[in-house]
Amino acid sequence: MSNQLTKKKAIVSWTGGKDSALSLFMARKSGFDISGLVTFIPTGSTFIAHPLNVIEKQAEILNLPWSKVIIEKPYAQFYELSLKRIKSENNIDYLITGDIDFVDNFPTNYMEDRCKAVGLNVFNPLWQKSRNEIWDLLFENNFEVIFSFAKNNLLNSGWIGKNITKETFEEFRKTIYENGSDLCGENGEYHSIVINSPDFQRKLMLKSSRVTSGEFVYLKIDEVSF
Numbered sequence: 001m002s003n004q005l006t007k008k009k010a011i012v013s014w015t016g017g018k019d020s021a022l023s024l025f026m027a028r029k030s031g032f033d034i035s036g037l038v039t040f041i042p043t044g045s046t047f048i049a050h051p052l053n054v055i056e057k058q059a060e061i062l063n064l065p066w067s068k069v070i071i072e073k074p075y076a077q078f079y080e081l082s083l084k085r086i087k088s089e090n091n092i093d094y095l096i097t098g099d100i101d102f103v104d105n106f107p108t109n110y111m112e113d114r115c116k117a118v119g120l121n122v123f124n125p126l127w128q129k130s131r132n133e134i135w136d137l138l139f140e141n142n143f144e145v146i147f148s149f150a151k152n153n154l155l156n157s158g159w160i161g162k163n164i165t166k167e168t169f170e171e172f173r174k175t176i177y178e179n180g181s182d183l184c185g186e187n188g189e190y191h192s193i194v195i196n197s198p199d200f201q202r203k204l205m206l207k208s209s210r211v212t213s214g215e216f217v218y219l220k221i222d223e224v225s226f
Contacts, residue, residue, distance in 0.1 A: 007031070007033055008031065008032050008033065008093050008094055008121075008123075009032075009033045009035055009090070009091060009092045009093050009094070010027060010032045010033065010034055010035065010092055010093065010094035010095065010096050010123065011034070011035055011036045011037065011038050011086060011090055011092050011094075011095060011096070012024050012027070012034060012036070012037050012038070012064075012095075012096040012097075013038060013039075013040065013095055013096065013097045013098070013111065014037035014038060014039050014055065014058075014059075014066070015039065015050045015055075015098070016039075016050045016054055016055040016058050016193055016194065017049075017050060017098070017148075017191055017192045017193060017194065018098075018134075018138060018143065018145045018184075018192045018194055019098030019099075019100060019126060019134075019184070020097070020098040021098075021143065021194040021197050021199070022098065022125075022126065022134065022137060022138060022141075022143065022197075023096050023097060023098040023123075023124070023125050023126055024037075024062075024096065024199060025141060025143075025197060025198055025199055026125035026126070026137075027096045027123055027125060028199070030123070030125065032094065032096065032123065034064065034096070035064075035065070035090050035091075035092060036064050036065040036066065036067065036090060037055075037059055037062070037064050037065070037066045037067070038066075038067050038068075038069055038086060039052070039055055039066070039067070039068050039069070040069050040071050040079070040082070041068055041069065041070050041071060042070075042071045042072075042075065043070060043071065043072045043073070048149060048218050049148050049149035049191035049218065050148065050191060050193065051148075051221050051224075052068070053221070053224050054193060054204070054206070054221060054224050056224075057204060057224045057225070057226060058194070058200075058204065060226075061200045061201050061202055061204060061226055062199055062200065062201070063201060067086075069082045069086070076113075076114060079111075079114040080114050080117045080118050083095065083114055083115055083118050083120055084118040084120075087118060087119070087120050092120070093120075093121055094120070094121045094122065094123050095111065095115050095120055095121070095122050095123075096122075096123050096124075096125075097111050097122060097123075097124050098124075098126055099111060099124045099126065099127060100126050100127065100128070100129065100131075100134070100184055100186055101127075101128055101186055103186065103187075109122075109124070109127075112124075131182065131183035131184045132183065134184055135169065135183070135184075139165075139166050139169070141197070141198055142196070142197075142198065143194060143196065143197045143198075144163055144194065144195045144196035144197070144203070145163065145164050145192050145193070145194055145195070146161055146162060146163050146164070146192065146193050146195060146206075146219070147159045147160050147161065147162055147164065147190055147191070147192055147219075148160070148161075148191050148192060148193045148218060148219045149190060149191040149216065149217075149218040149219070150189065150190035150191075150216070150217055150218075151188075151189055151190070151215055151216060152212060152215060152216060152217045153179075153215065154175075154176070154179045154181050154189050154190070155175065155176075155189070155190055155217075156217075157210050157212060157217045159172070159190075160210050160217050160218065160219050161206075161208055161210060161219050163195070176189070193206075193219075202226040203226060204224065204225075204226050205224070205225045205226055206219075206221050206223070206224055207221070207222050207223035207224075207225075208220055208221045208222060208223075209222070
């Protein structure tokens with residue numbers, strides 16, 4: 001497999017969370033040449049869970065070019081036009097995503113459909129892996145992950161900003177399963193930010209506080225450094 005993928009140029013669909021960061025790591029191990037990161041921002045998105053100032057610093061630590069792409073309605077058309085431009089400007093063969101599973105009862109992978117329409121391949125290294133296996137990969141490779149956003153009826157505020165470790169994972173898993181939630185947050189139960197990984201040149205440092213707003217609790221990040 002690695003020989004087949006050697007020298008394939010790719011860009012990573014980047015949110016700054018555990019799934020995109022782990023996918024970048026796995027893509028590099030599979031022989032991809034990563035030329036940059038791209039964050040797709042649908043019009044009206046607040047990016048409370050993945051603040052753009054954090055993503056900007058992550059890109060610096062990764063020493064990779066980062067671009068923001070505003071997506072407007074009709075979304076499918078805008079994604080395809082944007083992906084076509086990205087493919088041409090970066091001379092890439094692949095888009096790397098952190099997609100894990102089908103969402104919202106949609107029968108196909110949305111980004112794969114958009115990429116296929118413009119002749120761009122997709123590499124989804126986490127696709128339909130077990131949720132426990134994904135967390136095992138994060139721990140085995142020394143990722144440092146914090147929770148940045150959650151539905152407060154599923155995860156209490158004490159988890160927000162907390163660095164999840166092997167020691168705290170069992171408590172987290174028990175809480176998630178008791179609430180009937182997805183262990184990787186695939187239904188929007190929670191979101192995460194990676195503050196360190198094997199690809200980071202330095203650890204990200206955040207000055208932050210917790211905010212509760214209606215049914216959500218999130219990390220308000222005032223300062224990002226490394």
